[in-house]
Amino acid sequence: MADTITLQGIIRDFSPNERPDLLPSQQGPTNHPDFEADFDSGVPVEQGIVGLELDNSTHKPIYVGGTDPGVNPKSTHGAAAFAQWYANDHPHQKPFSITLKKIHTNPDIYSYDNQAFFPIDNELLGNEGNAHNYHFTYELATEFTYQGGEEFTFTGDDDLWVFIDNKLVIDLGGIHTQATKTLKLKDLPSLKVGITYSLRLFFAERHTTESHFRIDTTIVLTQPVATIVASDPNAKELGLDTGEFTISLDKPALTDLTIKYGVTGTATEGVDYQPIRNSVLMPKGQTSAKILVTPIADQLTEGSETVIATLIGGSGYQTGTPSSATVTIEDNPPAPPVAVIVATDPQASEVGLDPGQFTIMLNKPAPTTLMIGYSVSGTATEGADYQPIGRSVQIPQGQSSAIIPVKPIADDLAEVSETVIATLVAGADYRLGASITATVTIADNPPVPIATLFASDPIATKPEQGKAPTDLGEFTINLDKPAPRRLVMSFSVAGSAKENVDCQPMPRSATFEVGQTQAKIPVVPMAAQSLGLAKPDVIATLLPLDGCQLGSPITGTVVIKLPDGFPVIGPR
Structure with missing residues (x-):
């Protein structure tokens, strides 16, 4: 077996009921009544604050208010206040990992022991006038495959609840001194060897004294490892072609998991692409979830822009490699130039071989070298009445026009005036304007005496x-x-x-x-x-x-x- 087990959870920070660094008149509505609350110091553990099972949809403890009538005063202040303890949308939270080290073999015992458990000193809301940041909760969601006979011991303060298969198995609630509880899994008759179960731990530090946190267990706890890739790394404004991230787990989710990620990049969310939130739900039993990147088309010339999604640690999973991926949004190509043709010298003559001239013009400089195609018709015969004029002309990058000379060929035939008609044909790199046809007339040499x-x-x-x-x-x-x-x-x-x-x-x-x-x-x-x-x-x-x-x-x-x-x- 491995020598260590690393588990990732979520710490949420709170302001105490009364902050020592503020005067009474400065205490604000954001101070939480359950932290640094009055409590019954004569009761070693305040049991019954939470129900016997987790909420089936949120997988959070259900507040029931304490079942011991002898506790006075109670250290909690109602369901609404308690719901903030482990809220997914809590504004002050961060991932935090603990590593259990093997301290004994045969059986293997893994231990995490921190006798000064202050993981967010000077972080999030800060210490708020105290020597440490004393007011926080910690949520840890794990799983294990039952082998038979494992044990789990927790020692610490303050509140600690452990749920296996969504059922409460350790209740060390309340503000109290260091307390210990050992759970023998053989005492849980519902567990079957070889079956995988969830183990969820909910901890709270609520009082400015000490903070102890110790786990000793023979359970091989694990968490699925999340990775992210750009399964479709190319999005385009043209046609609103979407890109896609895929978050994958190395094994199916035992329960519904909320996988968190941050979004950065040169593209602006809500301007260059539709908002994509900052988390995705991984349903129970699934191993992957998709995040679509839907471009927003605009008329700005911006060049390609990036959307970078980076996994953020959360409860119930660990972040693996790769933990970041990029989708590139290709800019809407600028509208192609519009081409028209005019006869800038509509009269040619065999007399003196006076040439005529067509001019193809663009409404803006060519973004790249363009080949503009055209067809030729009319009563004049190419190669007999005038020199061949090709079927396309090149407009170099940065230029906006090109000329097509019409050079007559003199003959001794008595002919009426004849026409050369040039008509633009469509191309991939330009659009046709209103004037796509022009005519040059070739006057005949007068009859020769x-x-x-x-x-x-x-x-x-x-x-x-x-x-x-x-x-x-x-x-x-x-x-x-x-x-x-x-x-x-x-x-x-x-x-x-x-x-x-x-x-x-x-x-x-x-x-x-x-x-x-x-x-x-x-x-x-x-x-x-x-x-x-x-x-x-x-x-x-x-x-x-x-x-x-x-x-x-x-x-x-x-x-x-x-x-x-x-x-x-x-x-x-």
């Missing part, structure tokens, strides 16, 4: 010396439709004619103003020389131009002839 060049007057005649030219040659450039804009048509000049000899210098371009369809280029011959070619020619050829298509013909020839009768080199 077709240019031709020919010799509209293919013969020019040189004048005689000293005369002005009268027979000019001519090239004509035609457009099949009016010029959509100012066009400068360039052409090359070649041939056997020499400028400044056979003809005046030729231009190299012709200008078409908007709406114009024709331009003429004269070939002005120069006076005949004494010697020269009979028929020099000028050849003009159109050159390519953006915004204009070359047709056929694009080349023309003007021949410059000599005046009749003029000598020539070569055939006339």
Whole structure:
């Protein structure tokens, strides 16, 4: 067998009927009439203060007021005052353990002996002007499995009551000097070997003299060991997802047990989660009890917060390991940003490849990098009328907008204006706002005119010396439709004619103003020389131009002839 037995109980502190540190006018209503009360010093023990059985629901002694008519005055003052002695909700209490040491073997005898039993000196209510804290009660709930023949002896003062299986077996009530009572369990015919029974001890120290407390027993007293874990350590404000603590006993509770615990942590009870009290009832025969942590949702950005439950010692059980557990409440995630799309430049054009632009905007900076998705439709064809624009855009953390350029592709097709429509699609990290569709219109390149060049007057005649030219040659450039804009048509000049000899210098371009369809280029011959070619020619050829298509013909020839009768080199 073990060399020691440790048992945990509850001490409750009281103010005496009259405090020696206060004047009569200062005595208050919280002073308890049963402590430091008048008593009959001629009676060694005041029996019959409590009934023969414990209350079935509270497992506390039932006050009956004393059965000995010879006791005068009685040291107690009624059921209401007595009910405070061992009240679970007493405001001044703390757990206190005693350890019984084995002092004899064969049989094993366990003993706890304290001849100055003042366990709460300067604690709770304090000594209140006395050398010790003399006014307290002690409740101890234990159990044992009956082996046959065990004994239990108590020696001490003041009140002491022991109940086995809820029945009174030792009655040392009243304010008295040190008294002793031995109980032989074989004298209790209701006990059966091998059966587990409860043993509850109720003690009171009520007078400013000595305080003795001694137990000697061959009973192997035990208490269930309580532990606590977070059986569901994660709670969430989102959806009010609960967390859970589980308190467990290492063996079934012999009677209903109230297991106490304290609650701390960064979360605030009643604000971040529903109140969870400070104790839980462990029903008789059970080994576990649950404590739910129910979050309270709010709109505050707080981050995760903790609820820490720590077991507190009580009567009828001991605290084991682990004695503390944590449930974390995950904060309600902030509302995701709201995304909208607008056409911040709704007009694009093939002319000059002028781009349009969509802008996706958030109502607040992105909490993380977001990918915003969108679909694309419209009458314009992606990849033919405009460069591909993807189907999503990234908005970096801390930013609140992103642009999507629409870059036209120029072609020579005659088309009406065409549209590009972008529509936002839903995503997990953002919500859609009111404006989820926008349109960019691509204006078509205006129809491209077709240019031709020919010799509209293919013969020019040189004048005689000293005369002005009268027979000019001519090239004509035609457009099949009016010029959509100012066009400068360039052409090359070649041939056997020499400028400044056979003809005046030729231009190299012709200008078409908007709406114009024709331009003429004269070939002005120069006076005949004494010697020269009979028929020099000028050849003009159109050159390519953006915004204009070359047709056929694009080349023309003007021949410059000599005046009749003029000598020539070569055939006339």
